[in-house]
Amino acid sequence: xxxxxxxxxxxxxxxxxxxxxxxxxxxxxxxxxxxxxxxxxxxxxxxxxxxxxxxxxxxxxxxxxxxxxxxxxxxxxxxxxxxxxxxxxxxxxxxxxxxxxxxxxxxxxxxxxxxxxxxxxxxxxxxxxxxxxxxxx
Numbered sequence: 001x002x003x004x005x006x007x008x009x010x011x012x013x014x015x016x017x018x019x020x021x022x023x024x025x026x027x028x029x030x031x032x033x034x035x036x037x038x039x040x041x042x043x044x045x046x047x048x049x050x051x052x053x054x055x056x057x058x059x060x061x062x063x064x065x066x067x068x069x070x071x072x073x074x075x076x077x078x079x080x081x082x083x084x085x086x087x088x089x090x091x092x093x094x095x096x097x098x099x100x101x102x103x104x105x106x107x108x109x110x111x112x113x114x115x116x117x118x119x120x121x122x123x124x125x126x127x128x129x130x131x132x133x134x135x136x137x
Contacts, residue, residue, distance in 0.1 A: 009133075020110055027106050028099055034070055035103055038096050041076060046089045048081065075099060 002008060021032040028035065033056065040055050041047060053063040067090065070076045075096040081087035092100075115123050 016114065023106055023110065024103070028102055030073070030075070030099055033066060034075065035099065037066060037070065038075060038092065038100050039103075041090050041092055042097070042100055045091055046079075049078075049088050049090060052090060070096075 017032065024030060024032045024035050030038075036056060037052060040052055044051070049063060049067060050060065052067075053060055056063065058066065067076065067078065067088075071078055073095075074093055077091045077093055078088040079091060081089050115126075118126070
């Protein structure tokens with residue numbers, strides 16, 4: 001068993017992301033990054049582009065391209081910010097909302113695949129570990 005924790009975390013993240021991205025493209029016609037953006041916008045309707053960039057850990061230019069593709073595909077709508085004419089606020093379209101609803105079975109399926117073979121107590125340890133990493137680093 002490989003015990004290189006940093007290597008394993010990085011490799012696992014890449015594999016899981018690639019797998020989830022492939023499944024999202026196949027079943028929803030959007031990338032997993034777009035799905036994540038839709039879910040974040042849904043919880044903070046009217047958020048600023050820079051806030052979404054921060055939440056997704058993307059630089060501003062990467063997020064600008066992502067938002068442009070999502071707007072072009074009818075998933076989101078950008079509206080000018082009333083307080084800052086240079087800023088844009090992001091809103092879901094009906095299609096964007098429907099993609100989130102359509103993704104729920106896929107998310108459940110991915111979670112089930114990742115926890116397969118682990119009992120509830122083991123899953124709780126994994127969750128505690130991952131949450132600790134998110135909060136401490």
